[in-house]
Amino acid sequence: MTRITSVSLRRVLDSRGNPTVEADVLTESGGFGRGAAPSGASTGEYEAIELPASESIAKAREHAVPRLEGVYAGDQRAVDNALRAADGTDDFSAIGANSAVAISMAAAKAAADVLGAPLYQHLGGAFRGENFPVPLGNVVGGGEHAKEATHIQEFLAAPVGAPSVSEAVFANAAVHAAVADVLDERGVPAAKGDEGAWAPPISDAEAFEVVDEAVDRVEDEVGFEIRFGLDMAAAELYDDDREAYVYGDETKSADEQIEYVAGLVDEYDLAYVEDPLDENDYEAFAELTDRVGDRTLICGDDLFVTNVERLQDGIDAGAANSILIKPNQIGTLSDAFDAVELAARNGYETVISHRSGETEDATIAHLAVATDAGYIKTGTVGGERTAKLNELVRIADDAV
Ligand SMILES: O=C(O)[C@@H](CO)OP(=O)(O)O
Ligand SMILES: [Mg+2]
The missing domain is CATH 3.30.390.10 (Enolase-like, N-terminal domain)
Known part of the structure; x- marks a missing residue:
């Protein structure tokens, strides 16, 4: 058939x-x-x-x-x-x-x-009620996704205490709106980056203040826990010749970068940090994971590229404790499933992810449910992002 x-x-x-x-x-x-x-x-x-x-x-x-x-x-x-x-x-x-x-x-x-059958069922999964993939929603961003904005690529709202998919999705949209309010109060104009996040011309330090404030406001409104996280996309910050992470006029050695990120995790109670270090530095990833991996997710995106061999190297080295899954990084759904399974067998959390260039295709919403992923990273606003978020809401509602 x-x-x-x-x-x-x-x-x-x-x-x-x-x-x-x-x-x-x-x-x-x-x-x-x-x-x-x-x-x-x-x-x-x-x-x-x-x-x-x-x-x-x-x-x-x-x-x-x-x-x-x-x-x-x-x-x-x-x-x-x-x-x-x-x-x-x-x-x-x-x-x-x-x-x-x-x-x-x-x-x-x-x-x-x-x-x-709905796609997530054909792919072997079931919707698990309150145990849904938590959406990580990009609310402020820069790096390769927006010029003249933050060095850190993504500041991601993480509504970890949301009782339902729908409340989680709407909480992220509320944080996105609250960021606009906070920026407005500070007199900072902001365009949007490739993924629909605000791309203000402010320092990373100020962006932490803005996101922290926006998250607090929405947390008070909704009454459940919202934290935030980062995609530092540090391979883009790392300069091979200078052997340093470059933040405009400032640079950080690998040790200083580890210190910086560990400090951020504690200061802001970060739920999630993706690619905090260069994609070739398993050792530094392992050191950071050793320091803060008991209280936050250290996620490998450029580090693992959804590839079982690179993930196995990471597992052997103790690098990171979660993996970003992007089917187009590896080329097929079967390969993506293999990476999810290897991660699960080794206690690594799975985060299913969009790309900065997207379409209305909502496959990753099904993939996240099918694989029982802990998280899905797929933006906050904008049609190509809401295509996935609304599909998740439909899956929860048994309406696909
Ligand atoms: O780095 C990332 O995680 C992604 C998605 O947010 O960006 P890009 O698709 O540009 O690699
Ligand atoms: Mg990334």
């Missing part, structure tokens, strides 16, 4: 206005699935390769599509193995991870369509 009869690929817009790959998969019984690739700006050195959309589509049409016809969409591993075989490299540099991930997600949706 789920035998694939056709795969079509097209160029569509992503949220930055760049071309990205969309895939449609049809099965012989009329099942239909559509998936679109997201795209990163602060990409990790070891990610699977994204090709220009047109080139990726041309290569995938030539090499992957003929191999996929006749494969059962319901057998996700078979689909993803066919994609790997068609590509023939370790990093999808032949057909592009953008076409691969779009097809992988579209096939999963086509199979779910045939089975008449």
Whole structure:
């Protein structure tokens, strides 16, 4: 029933206005699935390769599509193995991870369509009531996502005490609005960055004050615990030649960076710190995890790139205690699941994530529920972000 009869690929817009790959998969019984690739700006050195959309589509049409016809969409591993075989490299540099991930997600949706099940159920999961993935919502940001704003890439609201998905999602939106109020009171104008977070021209130190204040206000209003966290995207701050993290005119050595982050964790009771150190420095990650890993999540994004080999290296070194999962970093849903499973077996928390360049595709909301992820990082406002958040609300409401 789920035998694939056709795969079509097209160029569509992503949220930055760049071309990205969309895939449609049809099965012989009329099942239909559509998936679109997201795209990163602060990409990790070891990610699977994204090709220009047109080139990726041309290569995938030539090499992957003929191999996929006749494969059962319901057998996700078979689909993803066919994609790997068609590509023939370790990093999808032949057909592009953008076409691969779009097809992988579209096939999963086509199979779910045939089975008449929501995607998260087809992917093997159940919604667990109060035990839902907590949305991490970007409310202030800079780095590679906004010029002339903070050095730290993302300040993320974390409504850890929310009683429901819906209350968590609305709390993050309220923090986003409260940040606008606090900035306004301070006379700071702010545009928005790529992910819809405020991108004010203020120092990182002032941004901590602003977010802390906004979180306190909303916490008082809603009556449950809201903390916040960071994506420091430190590989972007790290200068190999100077062997230092560069914050404008100031630099920090690896030891100073560890000290700085450990201090922030304690001062602001941070719930989460992603990529606090360079993507090649497992040792520094291990040291920081040793110091503060009992009270916060130290998450590897550029460090692990959703790759089981890099995650295994991290587990061996004691680096980080959680992993960011981005299907397009590795190219297929099966590979992303493997990373989740390895993480779970070793007590690492899982955070399913969007990219800074996104589309309306809401697959990651299903992936977060299917894998019982503790967190989902997918922005706060903006259509391509709310597509995932609203899908989570629908899943909780059994309305997908
Ligand atoms: O660094 C990140 O975690 C992501 C998403 O927030 O950014 P990008 O997609 O640009 O890599
Ligand atoms: Mg990151």
